[in-house]
Amino acid sequence: MDSFAGNSKRSFHIRSNSLPSKLHPVVDEVDEHLCRLKASEATSSSHSLCQKLGSLQDLQDCIDKLLLLPLTHQALVNNKSVDDLLEGSLKLLDLCVVAKDALSQMKELTHELKCVLRRRRGDDIARKVQKYLNSRKTIKKTIHKALKGMEKTSFQKSDESSEIVSLLKEAEAITYSSIESLLSFMAGQKFASKMSRWSLVSKLMQPKRVACKEEDENRNEVERMDVALSLITSHKSDFFVQVEDVQTSLKKLESSIHDLEEDLESLYRHLIKNRVSFLNILTC
Template sequence: MDSSASNPKTSYHARSNSLPSSPHPLIAQVNEYLCRLRASEATSSSSSMSHNIVGLQDLHDCVDKLLLLPLSTQSLAQQQQEKWVNELLDGSLRLLDLCNTAKDALLQTKECTQELQSIMRRRRGESMLGSEVRKFLNSRKVVKKAINKALGNLKGAKDKCTFSPSEAENEVVALFSILREAEAFTVTVFESLLSFISGRNAQSKSCRWSLVSKLMYSKRVACEEEETHANEFSKVDAALLSVFMTSKLDNKHVENLQNQLEHLEMCTQDFEDGLECLFRRLIKTRVSLLNVLNH
């Protein structure tokens, strides 16, 4: 016997085998999108992140269609399901907050990147002023602080994402379960994306020094990392920290840094475009949930 069957609380991480044997086609489609997203979960390149953002767009398009079904509206609009709908509304607000945090982090990083690119073009081959690089590093510090706060807030929120089916119909349980699973995996993708933007996934614990420590040990500025573990954000962070230490760049270093900044700008723009589309879909889903509650 499946151990999950005896558990009085059904986690929002429930898998498709907890659904009825013949679920509605839209429920099956939501689960299919979740399976696709899980397949790419282990990768952490900018292209895979962009792919996951697009995957979330498709997922939430399907979720909204599911919510608009008369059966879904009638099931969730029942008085005894009001608590569940409120939990879904809380979850939708959490997703919007995460999306806004990511968008703000990208916008701030992109603006500083473009400003630094403009300065470098004007001063190609000349000394880089430490104050200009310091501004970029300070901006990234603010971005990382906001991301760490958002990720920290998620720890407590995840513990609340359980529900008790009680005597509800199996169809209602299946619907609520797949909606919470969609929410849960969206949170997971946002966690990965925010960590990617902060450059956290490219740093080993031994390399997470404070800025003061890095200044004291200038010969150890660059952590010995595998190239495949670095991303556009962490590469620029490390390169500019080195510039801040030396205040000078020769023509070769200028060219390399300019290339890194260009790649970072393209990456942030790609993420921004995808998140803007996703944000509109999350808003649409929230409106649908509000309509169910007011049905």
């Protein structure tokens, strides 16, 4: 994942000069959307992810307009980079499908869990919690596999690339990066997170309550849910107190999944529309 992130960051700076402002207003509009997305902070919560997905939809709207321009047709026809753009657009759609499937599975799991928690039957809750955690492991593996596949993808501008093609490649790269953030959000904590020696010593020196509070604040909705359920299975605290905590986390997670599903589905439709526009240009 780190190598992909590095490639993505490099790709966001492939144009040393700004685009000629006289090309077309739409070109400037796309460039402005890209600048705002690149300047946005790293996403770690569902709210910030929804904002980024919304910004990506605005970007794809502008790209749709860009693809209708004659100057775009001229830039793409007989350009060697077009095949890369087509392949990249297909990879984006495949990645969206992975994210959509993961969200759909999590939505189903949270719904089942909520129904069981309402009945407050200890054995049923324990079984359903374990099913949720087992399914989460499968989802994580699928996401990690998809993220590893992303590491192999890089976006570099060749000397033959026009400014329009360069712009489209940047849009593709930042869309990849944003979907990567969404997948990382859904994966939650890594199976074995690495910690520097200093951060480990610092953590051990902190009072337990302070350390726990800081850890909880740094977790997203998915991670908090995983932790709350893990505490139930480990019997480290009062069962029904933990059930209350799970219900609170579950409510927030359900809301997050709903919002992310809507925004991702909208982005997916935009990406399909733009891929069709690419194909239409090449078949004209």
